[in-house]
Every structure is written in C-alpha cells, then in structure tokens.
Amino acid sequence: MKKVGRPRQVGQARDTAEALKRSALDLLSRNSYRSVTIKDIGREAGLTTAMIYYHFRDKNDLLRATIEYAIEKALTRFQEVSENIDEPAALIHEWLYMHVNLHSELGKVLKLIIDYNHSDVQTDQIDEAVQRFYGTERDVLMGCVQKGLETGIFSDGKPEEISILVSTFLDGAVLRGQILGETDAQGAAAIQTSVEVFERVLWSALGFRGRAALSSRTG
Amino acid sequence: MKKVGRPRQVGQARDTAEALKRSALDLLSRNSYRSVTIKDIGREAGLTTAMIYYHFRDKNDLLRATIEYAIEKALTRFQEVSENIDEPAALIHEWLYMHVNLHSELGKVLKLIIDYNHSDVQTDQIDEAVQRFYGTERDVLMGCVQKGLETGIFSDGKPEEISILVSTFLDGAVLRGQILGETDAQGAAAIQTSVEVFERVLWSALGFRGRAALSSRTG
DNA sequence: GTCTATAAAAGGATAGAC
C-alpha cells in the first residue's frame, strides 16, 4: 500500500515534523508535559502553533511521536555500542560508560518515560517502545553475563539477576544526573563517580579478574 | 513576637491545612504538578478551591508545603530506623529493606522531588529540605561503613564511595517501582528482587562475611 | 473557616487566507 502521486515538498515536511519533535524533546526534558505549551514548542522551533496541528493530530499525538523519536534515537546508540563489541566484559564496560557519556540524552528519555507514566495519555505504541527500550538493555546485559560464564571469564552471577542489578543502578545514576546537575558538568561528575565504584563492585560480583586491562582504556 | 489573642479554632485549621497537604501529596505522586488542579486537590480533601487560598498563598505555596511535609515524614521514618539500630551491617540491611517496604511512600517523595526540579518553582526552603533528605541518607550510610571498618566487621570500601553507590542504587530501585508497578504488588516485587541481589554484592564489596545471620531475619 | 459566584488569564484547537 505505497503512497503514490506527487509527494509535494515531502522532504520539507519531514524536516518540519522532526524540528517540532526535537523542540518538544528539548522542552519536555526540562519541564513536565502539562507545563510545556503548544505555543512554547512552536516558538522553540521557530513556527506557530497551527503547524503542530498540521503535522500532528493534537498535543498528545506530538508527545507520542516525541517519546518514540527519543527512544528510537537511544536504541540506535545502544545498537552501535553493542554490535561493535564482542568481548562480554568490554561490552559491559562500554555499556556503563555510555550512560556516563550520554547521561544528558538518556536523562531526557528517562524523564519522558516518567512523565508519560504519570500522564493520562496511554497508548500501546509508546508502551511497546518503552518495553523495547528496557528489553534491549536486558538482552544485552543478560547476553554478556551468559557468554562470559560460558567462556569462563566470569565465574559467578546469574544473568537475570545481574541484568536487573545493572539496569536498576543505571536508572538511578542517570536520575541523579538529572536531579543534581542542572549544570551539565555537575551531573556528569556525579554519574561518573558512582559508575566507577559500581563497576568495581560488579566485576567482583561476576568473579571477573581482568579489569585492569579494560579500565586503562577508558578510565 | 508571639501571637496572642484568641486562637479561634486553630486546631481545626491545622487539620484542614494538613488534609490539603495529604490530598495534594496523593495526587501529585500520581500526576505532574501542572496537571493536578486546585479543584482536584480541593475535591480530594472534600473542600472547595477557596479553602486552598485561605490556608496557602497560592498553588506554588501549597506545592512547597506538600514537599516539605512529605520529606519531613520520610525523614522521621529514617530516624526511627537509624536510631534503633547500632550494629552497622544490621542498619544497612534495614536501610535497604526500608526502601522495599516503604517504596510507595518513598516513590512519592522521589516523584515530588523530580517534579519540583523540573518546575519553575524554586525556593530555598525546598532546596534545603531536599538536601536534608539526601544528606541524612549520606550521613547514615557513611557512618555505618566508617564504624564497620573501625570495629573490623568490614574489611574494605571507602565510606564516601559506598554511600554514593548505595543511595544511587536505591534511587534507581524506587524509581523502577514507580515506573513498573502501577499495581503496588508489581512495584514491590521488582524492588525486592533487585535489592536482594544488591545486598549480596554490597557485602562482598565491604568484605563482610556475616550476612547469613542477618538475612534470615528479614529475608 | 468555609462556601458560592465570578473575574481574569492561559492554553488547546480550528478556520481561512496566502
């Protein structure tokens, strides 16, 4: 069922819709859904409110599109990291520090998910995107532990449990970055410290004894 | 400068103000500040909107009072736990499981703090209350580690680092409880699992070898 | 201390011109 006929300025349209989503993401990561107005979003994108209703059904629809946009962008990052690293300990290491480096982006996603969960807007589409988001993390982490146990570099830990442990901790770390550091540097520093400590503790929980080689690369 | 003269129905007034704060807390823990209306809060408390303006300056003032109210209640709980337990490992254990048992209350506080941080309402009073909240946790945890190292039941770990590790993790756990379990049981289960795993990992990080005696009490 | 009624402002949404 492909759309035919003349696609008039369709490139332009996509740009505008995306500009609106970017503006919405930016504003929604700093303020709640209800406190960000249609006018705010339009102004931020250099457009008027009417344009939002041309590209989206209503404000809720823009929220849906924005959350999906943010999650898909984050998932792309997730894949870039996880596809290029085979060695389990190295991948976990990268996973942890990806959260330090991208704490600002990931903080926005987390903030949006929290906001969405506490809003009256509930759609299957977003629910699935959120599930995909956390599911990907779970798959990556469980896969790492599993593989590490098989190859013998890890001697301890259940994949399911470690996965929950890590992703719960990282949620906390990213959240702290959001709560503490309004100034970006402060947030980054807070996350960095806690992740460093956590990594050491994690290696110990996994019975991993080769961290010196890894941490010299990034730390 | 003490107020004298007849304090007409002053007890009643305090009750009403507190009822409003309780209603506000309840609604604000499930919805954002901007999406909760003055009318909602009034209705929840069985009163009209005008009463809010009798007891509080405006909506922002009610938010401020509500956050302080929630934080003070949580701090009271914190003290109840930390005052009655001397042994460091037992106190840390209780601290962790307090977050499981009170995940609903603490989730509300966390939600309010996040909301406050992302609102345009910024007051020194609340900032101080938030600092006191996290400061208390920090003091308790650092105190435990310090004492444990001195008495020799812990053989490893820096107080500052462990404190950051634990409180960051617990933020994540409580947040997960909020995100996942709209149903209270689900949230509790999710937190419980992750805290159990974390506790084991933590004892290992502290070089603590007596956990069997402790976990049999609560686990 | 509490209510009813209402003013005043803000926000979401649409119609119609270009």
Add this chain to the structure above:
DNA sequence: GTCTATCCTTTTATAGAC
C-alpha cells in the same frame, strides 16, 4: 506548508456572603 486571527475550555485566583 505556513501564518493570522479567534473561539472555547480549563484553570488560577479573588470578592463577598454566611
């Protein structure tokens, strides 16, 4: 595809009776 102008609803806040 985009803008201007505007309508309608919701929400905050106040005045005044009881």
